[in-house]
Amino acid sequence: MKKKIAIIGGSYLQLPAVLKAKELGYETHCFAWREGSVCEEYADNFYPISIIEKNEILKECQRIGIDGIVSIASDVAVLTVNYVASHMGLVGNPDNYSEITTNKYLMRQCFVKNNVPSPLFTVAENDAEFSIAGFKYPLIVKPTDRSGSRGVEKVLTPTHLVAAVKRAQKEAFSGVAIIEEFVTGCEISVEAISFKGKHFILQITDKVTTGAPFFVELEHHQPTSLPDAVKVRVYEIVLHALDALNIQYGASHSELKITDNGDIKVVEIGARMGGDFIGSNLVELSTGYDYLAGTIKVAMGEFEEPQKRNCNYSGVYFLSKECEHILPYIENATFYPEIIQAEVTDHNLRNIQCSGDRSGYLIYKSAEGKFHVGNTKIDI
Structure with a gap:
């Protein structure tokens, strides 16, 4: 009898998980x-229940008798995954x-308590009630519980702060924003997998x-061009x-900034794979894992330590x-042997304010x- 796995979320971001689980x-x-669930067509069984309905999903998973539960690219789904796993x-x-x-x-708050280097911050639960005493402009304003660059904005002067907070x-989702001092420098992410509290860094x-x-993120490239000494500090x-x-189990996606003077700050960490094809495609393309x-x-409790089989360059535009x-x-992707996947998802090209405004991609x-x-010549 086949083992059963629950996959929380049905958008195109979760489709690789459905296909891979079936392949396994x-x-x-x-x-x-x-609505918007492309996975319904591919999953063996589909349940039209919102991913935030933890108790309903738990009851159904108990009835089914699942052997594992996962979500690869959704912060919101992480709450349900951990809830169901802990109860079962x-x-x-x-x-x-x-x-x-x-x-x-x-x-x-957790980073401060544990001496993890991160930017100065404060919370804005009400747009008229927050304090940035001691902060230096520019600032960065974000929702506390969204991803994909939604609601993120850099603020240069006090006159624009309230509008950015609103x-x-x-x-x-919570109606709460976080205000941080803006950290200049290059941006990286660290892709890792954990089992029983042991962490394996796969790629930067x-x-x-x-x-x-x-x-909004326009490109991702692996492996990093950082010097080895900096990579050791990042690790x-x-x-x-x-x-x-x-974080004891599963994928993680850590976002960091490295300033011109070499300071490293943790921006945030997701207990999930990185989106934008980073986890589902780029890591395997660059490492073979x-x-x-x-x-x-x-x-599913069947983890084996990662073995990197090769070292290539991979990326997405x-x-x-x-x-x-x-x-x-x-x-014209077929004319370029490096391009392994490409798609125009919307022929109406837009200036973008969040990742949802992007109109297509190519993976190499x-x-x-x-x-x-083309004229993109950014050697990072």
């Missing part, structure tokens, strides 16, 4: 609203730490964003931060009005080095 021989049970005695992170790993304000609060990703004011900080957040399969096997020069590469793999697209 598991019976898939997907929970999500039907399945592999998962401690439920009492779920909020800390999905709420930027609680995460910041925008972030509107995007937040270099990032390119739109910059101010919204900082030490991330391992300490994962312990502080009590099937990160997606590893994450699913952790949830996203299409938008700002980056319309990459459109010919997407439309190269043994020679970073694949440059």
Whole structure:
């Protein structure tokens, strides 16, 4: 009899998990609203239940008798995954730490308590009631509980702060925003997998964003071009931060900034894979390790230590009005052997304020080095 795995979320972000779980021989049970759920067509069983309905999903999982539960690219789903796992005695992170790993304000408090280097911050529960005494501009304002750059904005002067806070609060599920001192420097993320509290760092990703004011990610590239000495410091900080957040099982995606003078600050950490194809595609392309399969096997209690089989370059470029020069590469992807996947998802190209405004992508793999697209010549 096949083992059964529950997958929380049904958008295109979760589709790789459904397909990989089926490839591994598991019976898939997907929970999500039907609207916008592409996974319904592919999962063995689909349940039109909102991913925030923890108790309903728990009851259904108990009835089904699942053997594991996972979500690969959703902070909101992490809450349900840990809740169900803890109540059914399945592999998962401690439920009492779920909020800390999905709420930027609680995460910041945890970092301060555990001496994890991070930016100065405060919370804005009411747009008229917050204090930034001692802060220096520029600031960055974010919802406390959203991802994909939604509601994120850089603020240069006091006159724009209240509007930015209101925008972030509107995007937040909780209605709460966090205000931080803006940290300049290069952006990276660290992709890792954990089992029984032991962490394995798989790859470091270099990032390119739109910059101010919204900082939407336009490119990701692996492996990082950071010097080895800096990478060692990054590893030490991330391992300490994962312990502080009590992330014991599964994938994690740590976002950091490295300033011009070499300071390293942790921006945030998700107890999940990185989105934007980082976890589902790029790590395996650059290392040869099937990160997606590893994450699913952790949830099923069948984890094996990662073995990196090769070292390639991989990355993704996203299409938008700002980056319309990459459109010919997407439309003529078959002419470029480095491009392994490309798609235009919306022919109406927009200037972007969040990742949902992007209109397509191309994913590459190269043994020679970073694949440059058009006039994009950013060597990071």
